[in-house]
Amino acid sequence: MEQDILLQMVGISKSFPGVKALDNVSLNVHGGTVHALMGENGAGKSTLMKCLFGIYGKDSGHIYLEGKEIDFKSSREALDNGVAMVHQELNQALKRSVMDNIWLGRYPTVMGGLAVNEKKMYKDTMAVFEELDIKVDPYRIMSTMPVSQRQMVEIAKAVSYNSKVIVFDEPTSSLTEEEVEHLFKIINMLRDRGVGIIYISHKMAEIKRISDYITVMRDGQWIATERAADLEMNDIIRLMVGRELTNQFPPKTNVPGDVYLKVDGLTGMYNQLRDVSFYARRGEILGLAGLDSSGRTETLESIFGIRTRKEGIISLNDQPCFNRSAGESIKNGFALLTEERRATGIFGVLDIKANTVISSLKRHLRFGLYLSEKTQREDTQHYIDAMHTKTPSQETKIRSLSGGNQQKVIIGRWLLTEPEVLLLDEPTRGIDVGAKYEIYQLILDLAHKGKTVIMVSSEMPELLGVCDRIVVMSGGRVAGEVDARNTTQEEIMTLAAKYV
Ligand SMILES: Nc1ncnc2c1ncn2[C@@H]1O[C@H](COP(=O)(O)OP(=O)(O)OP(=O)(O)O)[C@@H](O)[C@H]1O
Ligand SMILES: [Mg+2]
Numbered sequence: 001m002e003q004d005i006l007l008q009m010v011g012i013s014k015s016f017p018g019v020k021a022l023d024n025v026s027l028n029v030h031g032g033t034v035h036a037l038m039g040e041n042g043a044g045k046s047t048l049m050k051c052l053f054g055i056y057g058k059d060s061g062h063i064y065l066e067g068k069e070i071d072f073k074s075s076r077e078a079l080d081n082g083v084a085m086v087h088q089e090l091n092q093a094l095k096r097s098v099m100d101n102i103w104l105g106r107y108p109t110v111m112g113g114l115a116v117n118e119k120k121m122y123k124d125t126m127a128v129f130e131e132l133d134i135k136v137d138p139y140r141i142m143s144t145m146p147v148s149q150r151q152m153v154e155i156a157k158a159v160s161y162n163s164k165v166i167v168f169d170e171p172t173s174s175l176t177e178e179e180v181e182h183l184f185k186i187i188n189m190l191r192d193r194g195v196g197i198i199y200i201s202h203k204m205a206e207i208k209r210i211s212d213y214i215t216v217m218r219d220g221q222w223i224a225t226e227r228a229a230d231l232e233m234n235d236i237i238r239l240m241v242g243r244e245l246t247n248q249f250p251p252k253t254n255v256p257g258d259v260y261l262k263v264d265g266l267t268g269m270y271n272q273l274r275d276v277s278f279y280a281r282r283g284e285i286l287g288l289a290g291l292d293s294s295g296r297t298e299t300l301e302s303i304f305g306i307r308t309r310k311e312g313i314i315s316l317n318d319q320p321c322f323n324r325s326a327g328e329s330i331k332n333g334f335a336l337l338t339e340e341r342r343a344t345g346i347f348g349v350l351d352i353k354a355n356t357v358i359s360s361l362k363r364h365l366r367f368g369l370y371l372s373e374k375t376q377r378e379d380t381q382h383y384i385d386a387m388h389t390k391t392p393s394q395e396t397k398i399r400s401l402s403g404g405n406q407q408k409v410i411i412g413r414w415l416l417t418e419p420e421v422l423l424l425d426e427p428t429r430g431i432d433v434g435a436k437y438e439i440y441q442l443i444l445d446l447a448h449k450g451k452t453v454i455m456v457s458s459e460m461p462e463l464l465g466v467c468d469r470i471v472v473m474s475g476g477r478v479a480g481e482v483d484a485r486n487t488t489q490e491e492i493m494t495l496a497a498k499y500v
Pocket of ligand 1: 017020041043044399
């Protein structure tokens with residue numbers, strides 16, 4: 001039930017060196033509602049929330065919680081006063097247990113504070129997990145869990161503070177479909193309790209489903225706030241990018257040539273993959289479709305040699321190539337853009353340029369002696385321009401870019417290696433609607449040059465719009481293959497359910 005205004009942010013401004021990240025932004029959130037915050041990569045969504053949560057100090061403006069002015073100086077203070085945030089980038093103590101992570105900094109103690117009361121901590125953790133229906137062992141060490149489960153722990157932590165306002169900053173980017181449903185249940189429960197929820201996501205379908213209000217930001221400014229029911233998808237996109245987006249996909253002009261890559265009888269160590277076989281041509285974009293845990297990511301990882309194969313032959317031009325490790329695969333002309341690129345691919349303290357060229361330094365070597373500064377700059381600028389990466393300069397440290405813009409830099413890094421076979425795992429995850437087009441264009445450009453691209457995506461329209469052929473996986477096996485030009489979402493869904 002919608003209640004009065006719970007959180008009021010008025011005229012918030014915030015600058016970083018060279019960037020006006022927020023310019024006089026206001027936001028009202030009612031209790032018992034989900035308020036979506038939308039905008040292109042770098043629009044200022046995370047920054048606005050970090051100003052609320054005490055991570056950044058705002059330059060000007062006022063924030064009121066239940067009518068009382070607040071100005072948190074730390075996230076600790078925010079949490080203690082009823083504001084919690086699930087971050088876009090997870091920042092957890094990976095070597096410690098699940099319950100340590102939840103109670104860090106507020107351990108229940110015994111003997112007048114001399115020792116941690118582990119029994120109580122366990123009981124309290126279980127109580128939260130039961131309430132939220134989360135099935136995770138409180139003693140488990142964080143680093144041994146998949147990212148999606150770590151994300152659920154983070155969500156449990158936010159709820160455990162009994163917060164009045166909870167911010168979810170792209171919470172679903174690493175969740176499976178089932179986990180997303182679970183999260184939505186939790187969010188609906190919180191809404192029923194009167195919590196004010198701020199929800200950031202680039203996934204339109206999610207936004208339409210979960211939100212009551214939508215606020216759109218652009219270039220650090222407030223653009224509009226409307227009831228979600230009153231906005232169509234196209235309205236949201238137009239408000240976000242500031243113009244009509246006529247084409248979602250660039251015209252497909254690549255012409256696939258001879259068969260180049262063959263994958264034959266790929267079988268995993270633990271039966272996650274069984275007898276997976278397919279081929280891909282030069283100049284072709286091959287899609288891998290399927291439900292979560294159908295083996296798509298495992299297939300890419302097995303081809304790239306970072307997952308052990310029990311059986312299976314990979315060949316290029318009918319010559320077997322063993323790809324026993326990432327190093328060997330790279331030598332054989334393969335590159336892999338992983339799903340978890342933010343966790344695994346970013347050198348935070350290095351600048352944009354270093355992060356872009358780090359995997360293709362050979363291109364810049366002159367006489368085997370020194371690295372050409374000029375070509376490094378040119379290549380870096382090429383990808384900044386091509387994807388409209390929002391950054392003050394090439395020398396900006398990558399960690400100060402917005403989440404989506406960090407992704408663009410990493411995508412540029414792998415495109416720059418000009419691999420013969422490019423493996424892409426969910427390439428547009430976390431990327432705003434406008435910038436997706438530019439990434440599709442870059443993928444097409446590679447196909448034009450005769451490169452082979454294999455792309456995993458959970459977004460069916462994206463597979464249909466970009467690929468030539470689509471191999472559909474189900475339960476670790478190949479369920480079928482379709483021509484992307486004359487197939488339907490229904491046909492693909494039917495195949496995807498074949499061995500489930
Ligand atoms: N710590 C920082 N130092 C310097 N600049 C920053 C910092 N944090 C954010 N910015 C800049 O502020 C702007 C807004 O970034 P923000 O992270 O709020 O974007 P966002 O809307 O969350 O985008 P995304 O959808 O990509 O997550 C960007 O131009 C970003 O580079
Ligand atoms: Mg962000």
